[in-house]
Amino acid sequence: MTASNDEKWIDKKISRRDMLKLSGIGVAGVAIGASGFGGVMKAMGYNVFEPVADSTTARNKVDFYGGHQSGINTAVQTHIYFASLNVLITSKKELQELFKKWTPLVVHLMNGELMVDLTTNTRVPTGDTGEAEGLDAANLSITFGVGPSLFEKFGISHLKPAELVDLPHFPKDQLQKEFTGGDLCIQACANDPQVAFHAVRNLVRAASGKVEIKWSQSGFNSFPAGGGTPRNLFAFKDGTVNPSITDEQDLNKVVWVDKGWLKGGSYLVARKIQMHLETWDRTSLKDQEATFGRYRDSGAALGKTKEFEDFDVEAKDEKGEYVMPDTSHVHLARKSGARILRRSYSYASGVMSNTGAHDAGLLFISFQKDPAQFVTVQNSLGRMDKMNEYITHRGSAVFACFPGVQKGSYLGEALFNAL
């Protein structure tokens, strides 16, 4: 390794004063050996994980600090790596320390910086797995949530919001344990798949022995060159009726929790939905459109011509039939009266080894101030939804996503303050 390489591994956050302290230790004869500078600095009580600022110079950077976590009212990126984690520790103190440790690492990641261990020593594992080196921040957002099981595991059920309960069984659910539940989630979204994966990999690695991945799923969204709503793998535009992410007043109604330690946070619902592409592809365009309740090409509601044109779900034609069939997905979803912020990604994970059918579909993700909003929509779809013929829900989870973090604070502080 060259000298210039070595320099790169020295975290720029070390102040000159600290270097003097280190030199002092060197003089005092403390061996800077196998444990590296990082170990030495920890040994001397140096806070390796002091607050890190949002970069003001990074390219394609989403800010970490603010009233809400990133990845909710952040413009949807092209890639996701979503991980649901089991927590292996049992002490509340350790859990709190974990979030304190994660917080500055998340800022580094979102800055597009290496999560560097303070070491020039190549004889220890590096502080960052390194595969994102040379890539920019790629609009990385990172969102943490806690699941219902976490509260039971730590004996803090009294702090579990009443809204945070496992989703009920829905008709046609065929959930698989290996894609369901989790104590914690990390949602990493970026405009580069390697940046998103790198974030989850490194956060889990930094918590080695404390958490393990229960299940994870990568996904993608492809945007038309001129912008606009991406199409899912059924080729229909997905997300048309979403609340605007810039309309804070509307988000207050739909997305942000307004009470308790979760105030400013939101509930994340994740559903791994397999889409039976072969069945869909044998269906006529007319039937596909009657299933969605929208035109495939324009995304407009049936009977309308423009994607964002409003529609009357009860409108009937001259024969007295619903313009938008009452078994269509959009008809039933609209009729539920409930609103959610969808932030879904497609996945294509090879084929089912038993059938050769595509193992592809939608990693459905929605944010809402109460999971009941999602439940209302899903119950309205119920057994009626024509879409049921073409999809199977394989995975499910719900998480309470912390409010945003102010500099000097850490992820989940409001929860730990309430302990």
Next chain:
Amino acid sequence: MTASNDEKWIDKKISRRDMLKLSGIGVAGVAIGASGFGGVMKAMGYNVFEPVADSTTARNKVDFYGGHQSGINTAVQTHIYFASLNVLITSKKELQELFKKWTPLVVHLMNGELMVDLTTNTRVPTGDTGEAEGLDAANLSITFGVGPSLFEKFGISHLKPAELVDLPHFPKDQLQKEFTGGDLCIQACANDPQVAFHAVRNLVRAASGKVEIKWSQSGFNSFPAGGGTPRNLFAFKDGTVNPSITDEQDLNKVVWVDKGWLKGGSYLVARKIQMHLETWDRTSLKDQEATFGRYRDSGAALGKTKEFEDFDVEAKDEKGEYVMPDTSHVHLARKSGARILRRSYSYASGVMSNTGAHDAGLLFISFQKDPAQFVTVQNSLGRMDKMNEYITHRGSAVFACFPGVQKGSYLGEALFNAL
């Protein structure tokens, strides 16, 4: 569906003369009903799949026609969807028809055009699944190859090149049947994952009942903003010693077959290699670099400072030890003397459900004029390669990729002419 939508579904390739023919049929009272215009045109002997030209106006377009198939000496894209297929038909004629049918569809796909069925009828399935609508060509390349099993299946073993045999078992191989072999392959690479997936999905759909996917794998490459060699999930630059894709003379030596019906084609070797990230991440940087034989940061060979600087694999230091350890990956690969064109992609497909370990790694793909080149490299790595500790080969396949197509010809014509 609006009038303007309807117009979109009429393929622009229908000449005015053909429209007159169709009108004539209409007048003669042939019902244009459930089978649609496409069916009618087929019924009247119209060649629905006439040659399609490379677009001269498409954005981000790779050309289809030429001396070689695309996806070999094409600049590496950011995404791949690789599919290995079982062929279900048994007649050589049907197989030939399939490639004749696929050829113009591939040109449409690479033009970023819809693979439109000639129909305005929404009561039949559409000619294109549609999820790439609004996306551009995204530098899509499509590469077809045939595996050893195809020749046995069709009783044409006499046409199977001697070089086209299943790869031997290598030490440490733990191949799984569900990721191994295949009669045919389709390698779709693009700068958009949805464009790559759409290509494979639609080509397989157009061959419904004739082929099925045996296994498939998506993958990605992330390039530094300023260009350069992408890093794999071990964070090392992958592909540094590749032949230049613009040095046709060198490619003639390394990549292009120069005899028989495969002249101008190449052999594709695919290996699904799981990378044990957790083990790697516990390894010191020094050991990682000794394993690769290169510096992680610069990509330079050990003892050198620049990525592309040549090195003497036999060089020793003052203690008489190899500068690049003789158990390192690059040392052993270089010592084999064999050269190949690598075109690999990383994958991150969730976690192993039994261990929670990352199911991630490398979809290794190389092109060579003889698979023996790959075998020589792999045998040189053998049991010595320090990398073995960190990887497991899970899947394997070898395919003979047809030469390029001239307009008016079709994929694999030289093979069918040799029948």
